[in-house]
Amino acid sequence: MEFGRRNFLLSVIASAGLYGCNPGHLQNVRKLPLADTGKRLIIIELSGGNDGLNTIVPFSNDNYLRNRPTLALKKTDVIKLNDETGIHDSLSKLADLYFNGEVAVIQGLGYPSPNFSHFKSTALWHVGGDGRKTFHEGWIAAASQEFMPNAAAHGISFSDEMGPFFHKDGVFISARDVNQLRDIKLGEMSEDKFQSGAVSVVAKRALSLQYSVKALQKHLNHRHQHPDLPDGALGEQLAEVIKVIQSGAPVPVYAVKLTGFDTHSNQYYRHRRLMRELNQAVMDTRNELVDSGHWDSTIILTTSEFGRRMMENKSRGTDHGTASPHFIIGGNIRGGLYGEAPNLNDLARNEDIKLTMDYRAVYNSIIEDYFSVKSKFKRFRDRRLQNLFIGTTGNKIKYT
Template sequence: MCNHNPHLKDNAQKGQKASKGPSAKITDQHHDQEHTTWSRRSFMQALGLVGTGSIVVGGTNLSAASPSRLTTALANADSDRILVLIRLKGGNDGLNTIVPMYDYDFYAQSRPTIRYQENDLYNLSPDFGIPPSMDPLQSLWGNGQMKVVHGVGYPDSSLSHFRGSDIWASAQPDEIDDTGVFGRYFEDLYPDFLINPPDVPPAIQIGSSGNLIFDGDEAGYAFSVANPQQLEDIAENGVLHDVTNIPDCTFGDQLGFMRSVINTSFTYASTINEAYENASNAVEYGAGQLAKQLAIVARMIKGGLGTQVYLVTLGSFDTHANQLEEHAELLSDLSASVKNFYDDLNSVGMGENVLSMTFSEFGRRIYENGSNGTDHGTASPILMFGDGLNDQGFVGTHPDIQDPDPTGNPAFTTDFRQVYATVLKQWLCIDESLVDQILFGQTYEPLDLGFNCNALGITDVANTSGFQHLATYQGDQTFIEFTMPTTARVTVSLFNLLGQEVGKLKDEYTFEGPQRLNVKQSIRTRLRTGQYVYRISFNGKSYSKSILVR
């Protein structure tokens, strides 16, 4: 029996998804119909075969993760640069992170009980300071390894944790979209992942279950674990679950079987284990929540794992009450962990290749509330770290806290999509037109963050072909539709979910223009109703997608 999975998004939302581009020759109506009928991600989540799904056996909840399409993309990249995303979950208070010294009196009046005393602050410049809990960052700032991007947000900011998180992950404030920035890029760039999974995990995500940033239409494209202990177990042992010490009973048999299935689904466990064993930490990180995560990430990087995008999570920054102490503890973990992280990397000369950046779903209000805390707000700073920044500094304009928006919040001065565009184009060196495409056709002026791709000799990055294909349904018939950009020999094959080829639907020269194949009639063999994957190959490239055969 198939049970409803509460983590899955309502299919009605998929009908509101923005078009992937004006050049598509297949209608949005068919695209929406396909997703309403069948979503491989939804199916795999329901079975518990991806990071946000779970299987319950005898009351035991077991989580698993799927391989990532990011692997082929980033493993084949011309750059060895690494991006570490540090999610400050819950909504970080920007005014108590970067304190506006130039307007200290107004800041102090607005926060009589949660303000920092002026003489306790460390001045990054005459205009801005950081609280005592962030003292470990003084050396990073002094060594030119830190930048602050002021007032990051977007128009009409959502004050909801869930919607705000989705907006930051999808880069789409205006409509509901359940794909993420990285998910869209790699889904288009490496379209044959379902049949030809890569060998090395390019993205690793710790925590932030359900975050969309690595999600595409087909699956979540990051190797995901719920917490650092899970990743450490995998790194040390090559497996997630113990399959030897289980009860000697029927439940034990079931539990052992499911654990073995889940261990197998962690395709990259042995690769992660090898990298982990190849390196060690050169510094003591401490026991903080973020410290444990960055210690593991540093060891992966130093061990030559090859992963280029990491997401780590620190929370909760939802400081409605008792903010001064709780927020300081979080900032202390952040600051000490980042400092140790770069000291660790620089012990082997790798700090210049790693860029880290914080982000949070929103900031907090200017004025404190009646519980010695702050409520949900809007704009907040992004902190960036790494030798690749080439100098310390401030980017953008700090919000005028004496001139808030109509809701009493700091008005944003830097669009968060501008930050994304700069990092994607100038740090990861992704083709500019492709970045504009995954940011829904918008071009954002790059920020001066101190790095570019010219330093690596990268002047041109290959773009995707824009080949359009999908499954459509009419009555009890299933069709594959695609548009040939040129005349070429085309092979269309059908695979089951184990990756075994079921048969060929087409293998012949095909003229330029729209094509439509009836799956059951074309394959000439009996097919059971169920989920499959089709693969279209021509001109040395292959494209695959999930499909429901009725």
């Protein structure tokens, strides 16, 4: 079958989104390992701006209690992590993992000159930018290629977000589910169809995608039984991630998303429901990967475009804010509280919470300390994260 450029593009658009592809990837993907033997990252985006103060809660802080007359969580509404800080009681399963050393809470994450637009701040988090400088490539895209150059795909998104994966090279795929990945049809072409010049470049990219998709489908066509997959909006996306991981397909990074965090009004029960959904989906994912032996080589990172302000508004909600805590969850990390909780007695203008750690310090730690590849965020390296990942320093934690 002759494989034209137009037919190639149409077939991709009709099935799933495939982004970027360096012709050099063609040689690598032919050497594809039989199974994934590397580490992997799952990014959970909490879209809308998660309220960090009601996630990791300063339950004894007078300013917090006074400024949130209907939203503040009392001691009875949290699970205490220490004498000053608790975790939302709807995150009870994450609390269990925290006390088992499998959850790290990175406090006070943000960036200088914050942007309060959902679209712009999300874009900044996707590329590792801030209010003064931005980049044009997804923050993890280059690192995923360096870590696993012969991956079937360097990243798969089961949400509508490809931001962390934007890159001119590599193979990054957006799909609704695993069935859609199995059904991608790119047609057939061979290297003897290559020509010189620009047409050859297009053909090599198409052929590289063809090899990648076939390699991915080879793993996915071996169907596994998954009796206890998570459900719900987030759980269904994570269920697809689990299927790919347990198929043995070499894919280092996955992206999923939970929406609904823009809680300008009636926040209390809306946020509680979202916390409950995150809690269950993460624990179900963890249990599935423990059973299949993949948990110790997996980490989960939560992100959100910004936090919320300390003061609740007249609609019993909170408005767009700045710094917020995030989670890194995994079977081979050193859990605990990292960094400093924001000082609620020393707020920025507009009652915004001041950051205590640049969020790109987390990106740098994942790239350098977890994946052990070169990081473009090296200047944000933070010593407070240096012992986060097992294998960087110290001895492996023994879990019960």
